[in-house]
Amino acid sequence: MEPVFKNVIAVANDFSHESFTAIDHAAKFAQRDKDELLLIHVLDDKTKEKLEKGHKTAEFIRSVLEVHCAKIRNAYGIEARFTMPEGDIFTSIGEAVKAEKAKLLVMGTHGIQSVGERVLGSWALRIVDSSPVPVIIVQNKGPREDGYKKVLIELDNSDQCKRLLPYAEQFYKLYNSELVLFEDYEEDEFIAKEIALNKGFAEQWLKDRGVPYTITVQRKGTTYFRDMAAYAGENDIDLIMVVAHKERGFVELISEPEQKVIYNKQEIPVLCMTAIQNHWMGNFIQEVQTWD
Numbered sequence: 609m610e611p612v613f614k615n616v617i618a619v620a621n622d623f624s625h626e627s628f629t630a631i632d633h634a635a636k637f638a639q640r641d642k643d644e645l646l647l648i649h650v651l652d653d654k655t656k657e658k659l660e661k662g663h664k665t666a667e668f669i670r671s672v673l674e675v676h677c678a679k680i681r682n683a684y685g686i687e688a689r690f691t692m693p694e695g696d697i698f699t700s701i702g703e704a705v706k707a708e709k710a711k712l713l714v715m716g717t718h719g720i721q722s723v724g725e726r727v728l729g730s731w732a733l734r735i736v737d738s739s740p741v742p743v744i745i746v747q748n749k750g751p752r753e754d755g756y757k758k759v760l761i762e763l764d765n766s767d768q769c770k771r772l773l774p775y776a777e778q779f780y781k782l783y784n785s786e787l788v789l790f791e792d793y794e795e796d797e798f799i800a801k802e803i804a805l806n807k808g809f810a811e812q813w814l815k816d817r818g819v820p821y822t823i824t825v826q827r828k829g830t831t832y833f834r835d836m837a838a839y840a841g842e843n844d845i846d847l848i849m850v851v852a853h854k855e856r857g858f859v860e861l862i863s864e865p866e867q868k869v870i871y872n873k874q875e876i877p878v879l880c881m882t883a884i885q886n887h888w889m890g891n892f893i894q895e896v897q898t899w900d
Contacts, residue, residue, distance in 0.1 A: 614740070615643045618710035620701050620735070621690075622649065623672070626716025629746050631676075633877060634714040635684040636746075636751045640782050645680055647706055649673055649688035650700045666692065697731070702738030713743045717870065732870060733880070736852050742775060742881040744847075749875035755783035756847040756877070760840050763810060763823075764792035764832065765802035768851040768883045773813050775879065776849060780819050787819065788845070790836050793826040833868040841874040847873070849879045 619634045621627045631647070638645050651666060652870040659665060673690040680688040691708065693700040705713050717732040736743045759779050762769045789810060794800045807823070814821050826835045833850075840848050852866045868876050 613711035614709045615641070616646050616708055616710040617643045618646045618648055618701075618705045618708060618713045618893060620650075620713065620715035621647045621673075621676075622697075624716060624718065626634045626718060626746065626748060628716075628745075628899075629748055629750055630714045630716040631680065632748050633711075633744060633751045634650070635680055635686060635688075636713070636753075636755065637714070637782075638686045639684055640755060642686075642723045643711075644687040644689070645677075645684075646704075647673055647677065647688065648701055648704045649690060649692050651692055651694045652696050653699075657791055671844060692717055699735045701735055702740060710741060712741055713739050715745055717745050717747060719815070733852050733866065736880045737882050739882065742879050744879050745870055746877045747871070747875035749877070751877075753819060754784055755779075755821065758786045758788065758843070758845050759847045759849060760788050760790050760836065760843075760845045762850045763789040763803070763807060765794070765799050765807070766851065766883075767807065768853070769806060770809060770813075771881065771884075772849045772851065772879075773810060774834055775817050775881075777814070777817055780853060785846075787814070787821040788843075789821055789823045790839065791823055791825045792830055792832050793830075807876070833866060837869045837872040837874075837876075840869075840876050845876055847877050847879060849881055852880050853883045 617634045617638045619627070619630050621631065631645070634645055637643070649669060651669070655669070659668065670692065673692070676689040677690055680686065691704050692706050695703075701713070715732065715735060732745050736745075756779055759776060761772050761776050776787050780787060789807070791807060792803050794803055811821075824839065826832055830838075836848065837843070848869055850866055850869055866880065870880065872878070
């Protein structure tokens with residue numbers, strides 16, 4: 609039976625500084641887990657326009673990507689190749705990841721560029737929404753030599769946060785990471801009970817697999833994601849793990865609370881996965897087997 613995912617790490621690459629930082633993160637990860645690196649460069653209308661103005665064709669980009677793949681092979685000792693889908697970045701990257709059965713996508717972000725992005729959603733989150741696998745979003749900060757040694761994980765009242773656990777376990781296996789569950793502080797009795805149920809589930813799930821962890825609680829009087837980003841910066845966190853909720857209301861479209869974490873000032877990488885609409889347990893079971 610063909611595996612749901614292959615040993616492929618995909619990287620969105622637009623030749624920006626941030627996208628090369630993403631290659632560094634992905635390559636370090638691929639080295640540790642013996643994966644192949646796949647560069648995804650989308651030929652969108654803007655790229656085609658630039659090529660036409662410069663009197664060049666797509667073969668020019670292909671040749672540049674070939675050079676970068678060769679550099680990756682030499683520098684990291686891993687296999688590297690590329691794909692050049694046509695379309696827009698918000699759908700083509702996710703489609704390429706799915707077609708290649710990559711198990712993870714890594715991408716760089718330039719941050720929020722305009723008021724329009726605040727209304728429509730940041731570019732990074734729109735790509736997360738279309739990705740079939742988790743996305744590690746990086747800024748300009750390069751990877752640690754020894755990987756993600758301290759990982760902060762969302763723990764709130766949503767069932768979706770349970771889906772982060774299999775990936776947290778894999779980071780523990782790969783890097784012997786210290787896992788910290790960041791518990792939402794809630795005074796509402798009903799929501800607090802939901803958080804307690806999720807906390808109990810997470811603790812039992814990790815204990816059953818022999819994965820050590822600690823729990824810290826959001827500080828009273830703060831907003832959850834803002835305090836999560838602050839805690840991460842104060843405590844030398846190497847990776848933050850969150851779920852981006854795809855169905856956002858108007859207030860969420862404007863503020864997108866996940867952005868407080870994704871664009872954190874310390875430029876800590878963030879593993880972000882989109883919420884799913886179907887029954888979570890079936891997907892959870894599938895994701896448990898993702899990297900095994």
